[in-house]
Amino acid sequence: MFAGYMINAWTVATIVAVIAGVVGFFVVLRGSAFPAHAIPNGAFAGAAGASLIGVNTLFGLGLFAVLAALGIGALGRRGRHDVVTALALVVMLALGAVFLSQTTEYEPEIFSLLFGEVLGVASNEIVPVAALGVTCIVAVLVLYRPLLLSSVAPDVAEVKGVSSQRMEMMFLLVVAVATAMTVPVVGALLIFSLMIGPPAAARSFTNRPPVAIALSVAIALATVWSAIAISFVTNWPIGFFVGAFGALSYAVGRAWATWRGTRTVRLEHSRALAQA
Amino acid sequence: MHWLFEPGFFSSHAVHVACVIGSIVAVVSGVVGVFTVVRGQSFAGHSLADVATAGGSGAFLVGISPLFGFVAGGVVGAGAMEMIGVRRARGRDLATGIVLGASIGLAALFLYLGTTRSSTTGASQQILFGSIFSTVSSTVPIVAVFSVVCLGIMALVHRPLLLSSVSTDMAAARGVPVRVVGLLYMLALALAVGLSSLAIGAILSTALLIGPAAIALRLTRRIGWAIVAACLCGVGAVLLGVLLAYDSYDWSSTHAYWPVSFFIVVIIFLGYLATELPFLRAARTPRRQGEPAAPGAGR
Numbered sequence: 001m002f003a004g005y006m007i008n009a010w011t012v013a014t015i016v017a018v019i020a021g022v023v024g025f026f027v028v029l030r031g032s033a034f035p036a037h038a039i040p041n042g043a044f045a046g047a048a049g050a051s052l053i054g055v056n057t058l059f060g061l062g063l064f065a066v067l068a069a070l071g072i073g074a075l076g077r078r079g080r081h082d083v084v085t086a087l088a089l090v091v092m093l094a095l096g097a098v099f100l101s102q103t104t105e106y107e108p109e110i111f112s113l114l115f116g117e118v119l120g121v122a123s124n125e126i127v128p129v130a131a132l133g134v135t136c137i138v139a140v141l142v143l144y145r146p147l148l149l150s151s152v153a154p155d156v157a158e159v160k161g162v163s164s165q166r167m168e169m170m171f172l173l174v175v176a177v178a179t180a181m182t183v184p185v186v187g188a189l190l191i192f193s194l195m196i197g198p199p200a201a202a203r204s205f206t207n208r209p210p211v212a213i214a215l216s217v218a219i220a221l222a223t224v225w226s227a228i229a230i231s232f233v234t235n236w237p238i239g240f241f242v243g244a245f246g247a248l249s250y251a252v253g254r255a256w257a258t259w260r261g262t263r264t265v266r267l268e269h270s271r272a273l274a275q276a
Numbered sequence: 277m278h279w280l281f282e283p284g285f286f287s288s289h290a291v292h293v294a295c296v297i298g299s300i301v302a303v304v305s306g307v308v309g310v311f312t313v314v315r316g317q318s319f320a321g322h323s324l325a326d327v328a329t330a331g332g333s334g335a336f337l338v339g340i341s342p343l344f345g346f347v348a349g350g351v352v353g354a355g356a357m358e359m360i361g362v363r364r365a366r367g368r369d370l371a372t373g374i375v376l377g378a379s380i381g382l383a384a385l386f387l388y389l390g391t392t393r394s395s396t397t398g399a400s401q402q403i404l405f406g407s408i409f410s411t412v413s414s415t416v417p418i419v420a421v422f423s424v425v426c427l428g429i430m431a432l433v434h435r436p437l438l439l440s441s442v443s444t445d446m447a448a449a450r451g452v453p454v455r456v457v458g459l460l461y462m463l464a465l466a467l468a469v470g471l472s473s474l475a476i477g478a479i480l481s482t483a484l485l486i487g488p489a490a491i492a493l494r495l496t497r498r499i500g501w502a503i504v505a506a507c508l509c510g511v512g513a514v515l516l517g518v519l520l521a522y523d524s525y526d527w528s529s530t531h532a533y534w535p536v537s538f539f540i541v542v543i544i545f546l547g548y549l550a551t552e553l554p555f556l557r558a559a560r561t562p563r564r565q566g567e568p569a570a571p572g573a574g575r
Contacts, residue, residue, distance in 0.1 A: 031370065034319040034322075034373075080313070085319075086318040087486065090545075097535040101535050197374065237385060239385075244378065246374075
């Protein structure tokens with residue numbers, strides 16, 4: 001499991017989990033689940049197009065992810081956000097259908113772009129992934145305070161001179177960069193699970209943003225590492241385990257929040273009785 | 277006329293089936309879609325297509341008709357979303373995302389097991405992208421029956437649904453069972469999306485659900501007219517898209533049909549962009565009385 005050819009898989013998966021944990025915290029906080037699903041899925045079409053004309057798929061992914069972010073951000077100013085996201089998604093998927101219809105790509109290639117092929121990561125893929133990952137983290141660090149403020153209290157942020165439209169655009173671009181680097185590794189469909197499940201679980205355990213981000217990264221790492229290990233043993237697709245563990249951690253988080261909620265109510269109740 | 281209609285367009289059986297099934301789906305999606313856009317549940321509407329796909333690939337794996345897999349997957353997914361469902365829109369999108377993530381994982385597993393056991397090439401691509409031209413004519417009656425069921429549910433709940441979409445509190449105060457109405461609506465949505473993603477693929481399913489309804493709600497604020505306009509937009513886009521896809525055979529030297537979903541999606545997207553034009557936007561002046569204003573129109 002820790003043989004030489006597996007080292008790349010562990011390294012890349014660790015980078016991906018850290019990014020997904022950090023960016024995902026803001027995805028959950030802002031309720032941006034739909035864009036976080038649409039951007040990677042649309043970027044998949046870019047990869048199909050890049051393989052059609054024979055350039056590196058990372059360019060296609062990056063180009064389409066950024067175009068998707070800009071399109072959703074720009075059109076979202078005028079129309080409803082979810083409608084615009086849906087339309088942007090179907091337009092890009094339809095383009096992907098055209099690219100696929102014009103190529104004679106071997107089917108497993110498409111399968112791996114959608115569902116990921118972490119066990120087949122080459123060493124020369126690690127450097128661009130790490131570079132884009134650092135870009136992502138730096139962007140989140142720079143934007144941290146205004147982004148947090150405009151996510152929690154957009155009105156207050158506007159008063160303090162933080163344009164929520166500009167923040168939305170910046171955030172979508174961060175999601176786009178995170179997407180471009182993660183899609184070839186864990187697949188268009190599964191990066192979404194990783195950006196939703198662990199952060200949502202972390203949010204049910206704590207309300208303090210820095211703690212929640214750290215916890216979200218920890219859960220994402222646990223999810224990805226155990227998914228690789230079990231996938232290595234059973235030979236089942238890693239995406240299944242990422243999806244299952246993501247949903248499972250959310251369920252545990254919800255159960256914990258409910259249990260603690262009833263316990264605090266009970267405590268307050270008994271305290272009130274004691275005072276009476 | 278020859279340059280517009282390639283020879284054999286009107287006599288092709290595949291074209292007939294595509295037009296009929298596409299129109300049925302467009303009408304059902306138009307009716308359900310107007311409420312989806314008004315309620316701001318586009319994400320759920322799109323996700324159910326993927327959730328239904330997971331059901332379809334599961335059915336493919338155990339060897340039963342994918343139709344039941346699609347419908348069962350959609351209904352179970354819709355139920356799960358509504359169960360987790362949190363009142364606020366953000367929480368609702370999160371619940372949708374969790375269900376979507378879990379079912380995508382299941383789809384990955386089913387497709388993997390399916391392709392390694394029976395090595396049916398193209399199965400995963402077929403399920404994911406579908407094609408209106410590859411629909412067999414025997415599915416038409418089944419789709420029609422489920423569509424009638426779906427429209428029946430919508431006819432039953434449309435008034436309380438509209439009220440609870442505009443204001444949950446007001447609806448609850450008037451004695452509308454908000455949860456039951458919401459659940460019935462999700463059931464109708466799951467049926468519509470499950471059937472359409474089976475018949476025409478997941479991409480077109482979302483496009484026909486959201487696109488025409490969004491266009492219609494920008495043209496009019498009366499919900500009745502919006503439903504009619506959405507159905508007309510959807511059917512028009514389907515018929516024009518089928519025609520263009522049929523003609524596209526001669527466009528490139530390779531003589532391959534371009535995917536029909538591409539044309540339909542582009543037509544719908546251009547239609548949505550056209551509603552930004554000034555003379556169309558003039559129709560969207562706010563209404564002061566009469567029909568309940570649809571909060572989904574414009575901003």
